[in-house]
Amino acid sequence: MDAGLLAQYVMNGLMLGTMYALVAVGFTLFFGVLDVIKFSHGDVLTVGGFTALATFVGLGALGIKSSPFVLLIMLIVAIVVTAALGMLIARYLVLPLRTAPPLNTLLATLMLGTVLREAVRLFYPQGANPKSFPALLPTDALTLGQFNLRLDNVLMLAAGAGVIVGLQLILNRTKLGLAIRAVAQDEETARSMGINYTAIVLVTFALGSALAAFAGIMNGLYYNEINFGTGLLLGVIGFAAAIVGGLGSIYGAILGGFLFAALQIIGAVMLPFASAYKDVFAFAVVIALMAWRPTGLIREKISERV
């Protein structure tokens, strides 16, 4: 295969992998801290993306169009909105259902995801149709043979990597991160050490949701498009990636995300006649992996007390 084409595929894989990793990390954070599967995560991503779009439209109406500035504002607004949404979800849906069987939380968040998705479809102007997402990053490109190295992609990759590294730093180098890890490890002990359990849970949800907003904007910039169903598939992929990597492990989630992206690329290369089948291929392999290693490639931190 032509080196340029290969490089294109690799770039593609890196972009997708970063997005999936961002979503997967969110799932793993929520599971780690509360042992819950928050199925609305993908749709929170959609809300983040549409919030950014709405901000763009709003800023445009105010006459503000200067590119990096607009993007920054969109980012901030989307992150604030999704973080707030994440906290509300935690406070009013997930925490109250703690005492119920975990199935109920899964169902409730699944339904909440539908509510968010339908709300966007019904209440955002023309929400049912795909909306074009503005190209706000410089589109200069370096052409190396068949490979088109675009500056905006490189910037997004760098930003995505930066976010993931930043998250790792927060979790491993700050007191907040320590508190989060303590709560994820053992709620009782964390409480008895004076950690405000509820506050940490809310912060974790805010953090995970903010990651989703970032992924949503990245998705919009990459495809120049966004639609109300975007988050759903991304959410399922992110969830599958988190499981196959090992729920509860950040590294596992990142690994899972890139693994899924790689599988999709491989699938697209192997089955060029219908790109829809690349998703089938990727999921089939992931499901096979789940069957082989149920606790994930990196051990899932479940300990059922018998």
Added chain:
Amino acid sequence: MRDTAHGPLAPLLPGAAALAIATVYLIALLAVETQSLIIGLLMLAIVTVLGVSRTGLWASVSRSFSEREDALGLLSIVAAFAVVAFFHDHHFVLLLVVTILLYTIAALGLTIQFGYAGVMNFAGASFFGIGAYTAAVLNTQTAVPHLLVLPIGGLVAALIGSLLLLPVLRTRGHYAAVVTIAFALLFKTFLEVNDGLGGPQGLQVPGMNILGWSLNDNMTFGGFELSFYANYFAVSMVMSIGTFVLLRRLDRSWIGLNFDALRLDETAAGCFGIDIARWKIIAFTFGNFLIGAAGALFGMVGGFVAPNNYTFADSLILVSILLLGGIGNAWGVAVATIIVVVVPEKLQTIQEYRFLLYASLVIIVLLFRPEGLLPRPVRRYFAGWRP
């Protein structure tokens, strides 16, 4: 220690009365056309149910159903025929009734998987669609007798389902969730890219034909016009009754107990000899068979199949029916199906919003009344049995 099903009439009364009132109400709701009247009727129902739940009447009705279930089952069949007789030439209403029956069968299939055995299936509508598409292909391309197409549709659904489930049997609940959600999303895409299956437009399905009797023909008896949907009603009725009876027996047997044991505590169930994988497979496969068979009939009734009718959102509607009606309670499922199918059809304004509405309702139910409308009662192996 004999089955006292032929005792005095008293325990039957509350249930029979409730059934009669519900039937009259349903006829009224289906007959009324003006939106304001419909809203009024719905408000009346909500207020009545809330009011009754504060008195002891609710408990005596459920006691009635648990003691005299067989008799009340027969009365329900009579009630269904009454509704059909009332709307004998009304195509739209009869189609609605058939839809209710077929969705109920699908929801009961989901009940075996989800309500009894605890195996999550978020692709119910996909399996329904598999049955429908099987009917489309078999009816147009082959000469397989149409009655036979129904169980074949079920078998195809069961087969595809078992492919899905085998990998994740040994793993925890949320794995089955991911697998079935992914399947639900990808199934629709698969149908859309497959021109052999009609692509996004879908396929036509020839109507049902049993030994020369074409079900798509209206019938006239003297001056009495009978919409052709009544024919499909007859077939659906047989299917629903069979499914319902089978399900109740399943629940009130050692197999139902196995399902409960493995749903509630897999580890402990294994320690008492229950083969977890075997019973999960049985539940999942049998449930999909029912869903597929109902879907096959649905395809023939509607006359066409298209990917847009079998989406993930539709699967969630099926799940919502279970959660709203009372998970694991067959009667609750039937009631919830009626509500979920009829209300958006009558209240045209909310049609667009029905996914949003039902999802929100389920969230409220999960937060405040997770057992649903009709909680599942403790298992009684034989109605009216006393030690």
Added chain:
Amino acid sequence: MTTLLETRGLTKNFGGVVALDHLDLSVASNTIVGLIGPNGSGKTTFFNVVTGIYNVDTGVVVFDGTDITRAASPTIHRTGISRTFQRSRLSLPLSIFDNIMIGNHTRLTQGIWFNLMRRRAFMREFEASYLAARRLVEVFEPRLVERMFDPVAGLAMIDRRRIEICRAMINQPKLLLLDEPSAGMTHEETTALMDDILQVRALNQHLTIVIVEHEMSIIERITDHCVVLNFGRKIAEGPYRQVATDAQVQEAYLGVT
């Protein structure tokens, strides 16, 4: 004296923690053996390994002549081992009868045709099972008989423990593993429970019991033989009087030499 259960070199690690450390243990038929030791000494892990909930790392478990080391829980149960759990694991929404019948799974007809179609035959099996369950419940607490079809969720803790023991005994196992059956009970309730267990054993001559307990009075009263664990290793065994005065045992529990 035949050996019913024997483990050789049984080892189980969890991450870095050694829960069972080359444990050699044997249980003679028709005896009541007490399994004691400080918290975390591996007693429940031992039960979990024997009943197939955990896989072993190394070692062998032989029951009644059969190697059950790698067998799955259902298979192990069919060889004749039943157990109760430290954290009561009854199915709360289900009735007393249903819970006990879960324990009776291997004796009930599981065929689909039988359960769905042969309702008369099913009725007979149901009534026979009801009588068997009732007989057992009557030994432990006659007042529960009238609540046989009430959900277990409404019962007091001690009654739940009784039902859990009934569940483990209904299919007449060869070996019964009791994991801290007296947890959460008063002294009188514990004494009553032990009387009931001895009574059932009298009815079922071929029952061997291994009981994990922290209540030493129980161990002293009903066991023929004791095994003391510490850090997953056996540190003493013999009649209770003997192990109670063993220096190593005292150090393990009290930390004094």
